[in-house]
Amino acid sequence: MSLSFDLLRTFLAVYRSGSVTRAAELLTISQPSVTAQVKALEATLRRPLFDRLPRGMSPTPAAHQLARRIAAPLDNLEELVLGDLSGPAEAFGRAVHLGGPAELICERVLPSLAGMAAGGLQLRVTLGLPDGLLAALADGGLDLVVSSVRTRRGGLRVEPLWDEEFVLVAARSWARRLGAGGADLGSGQPAQGSEGEAELVRRAVERAPLVAYAENLPILRRYWRTVFGVRLTRSPTVVVPDLRGVAAAVAGGAGVSVLPRYLCTRELVTLHEPEIAPLNTLFLVSRAGAPHPAAAAVRDHLMEAARSWVV
Known part of the structure; x- marks a missing residue:
């Protein structure tokens, strides 16, 4: 079989998607057609292009080399055709x-x-x-x-x-209640820096319910370990598998949590600003x-x- 545009286009779809099934969906042809075209191209080139895996197709060195050579020309041709025959949505x-x-x-x-x-x-x-x-x-x-x-x-x-930065937060009502224990949390100004202040904050928040993203408190446990230097062993009171829901629960007064700073609204008070903030x-x-x-x-x-x- 001679080398054709369709064979190369099908090869590139499989190469990019890593899957015969996905390539068939992208090209709107049947899976057997995709498989047959890949085999035809391999026969024409006299070399294997993919290793067949239980889940997907793994490109061989020959496939990487071929993709580098044909990707840009085929994309340019397809873009030219689509640009002439379709509207702005394409x-x-x-x-x-x-x-x-x-x-x-x-x-x-x-x-x-x-x-x-x-x-x-x-x-x-x-x-x-x-x-x-x-x-x-x-x-x-x-x-x-x-x-x-x-x-x-x-x-x-x-x-x-x-890099997202994690901060320890609570509603202002909880910050005032926790401040009664000695940490300066009631003012709404985060406690700063030192190990002594961090320990005061940790002792204060031990009295508050925890609101978490997951049952095993992955974000809170990391904050406790990196900022307070201790292992968090408590269980959460509220679990919401969406950090926006965690933020809403904390803002409503459900307790204390650790959130990315970009999700912290005006209703939330930052309880502590460590010298080195935990980043993810x-x-x-x-x-x-x-x-x-x-x-x-x-x-x-x-x-x-x-x-x-x-x-």
């Missing part, structure tokens, strides 16, 4: 599938991408936890993932995106290799936009 080609934590996606990522959406970007968003989202990325179901963990999964490109690095993860132009444009835009996000 300006970026196919939709970009993006996953990440609900709070950051809603509060930072979506506002940053609003201009691109107005300019024709088609965006499909999946909210969830890192493990599931990264598995979907590796299987070709997503193009980009904002992750709170640095994955070691092969075939993925991981880039630091943004968020990562932008994509599949290794030549990304689709629309996904590459979103990646580049987010990397630039994150520089101006307020902590």
Whole structure:
């Protein structure tokens, strides 16, 4: 079989998505057709392009080399055709599938991408936890993932995106009640710096209910360990699997929590400002290799936009 545009286009879809199933969806053809075209291209080139895995397709060195050579020309041709035959909604080609934590996606990522959406970007968003989202990325179901963990999964490109700062917060009513124990919390001014002040704050908040993102208090436990130097062994009173819900519960007077500073509203009082604030690095993860132009444009835009996000 001679080398054709369709074979190369199908190869690039499988290469970028990492999945025959996902490539078939993107190309709107059947899975057997995708498999047959990949095999035909391998026969034409006389070399394997993918290792078949239980979940997905892993590119061989020959596939990486071929993708580098054909990605830009094919993308340019497809963009030229789509630009002539479609309206503004197709300006970026196919939709970009993006996953990440609900709070950051809603509060930072979506506002940053609003201009691109107005300019024709088609965006499909999946909210969830890192493990599931990264598995979907590796299987070709997503193009980009904002992750709170640095994955070691092969075939993925991981880039630091943004550092979020964690702060200990409560409603003003709780700050006044806790201040009765000796820490200067009732004024609404956070206690500053020293180990002695940190210990006063820790003893004060021991009397308050804890509001957490998850039953095992991952964010609070990290704060207690890094700022107070002790292990947190208490159980939460309220668990809300969305940090915006945690913030709302704390603002309503449910107790004390630790939140990213960007989620702290006027109704919340910062109880302590340690000399070194706990930071959590968020990562932008994509599949290794030549990304689709629309996904590459979103990646580049987010990397630039994150520089101006307020902590």
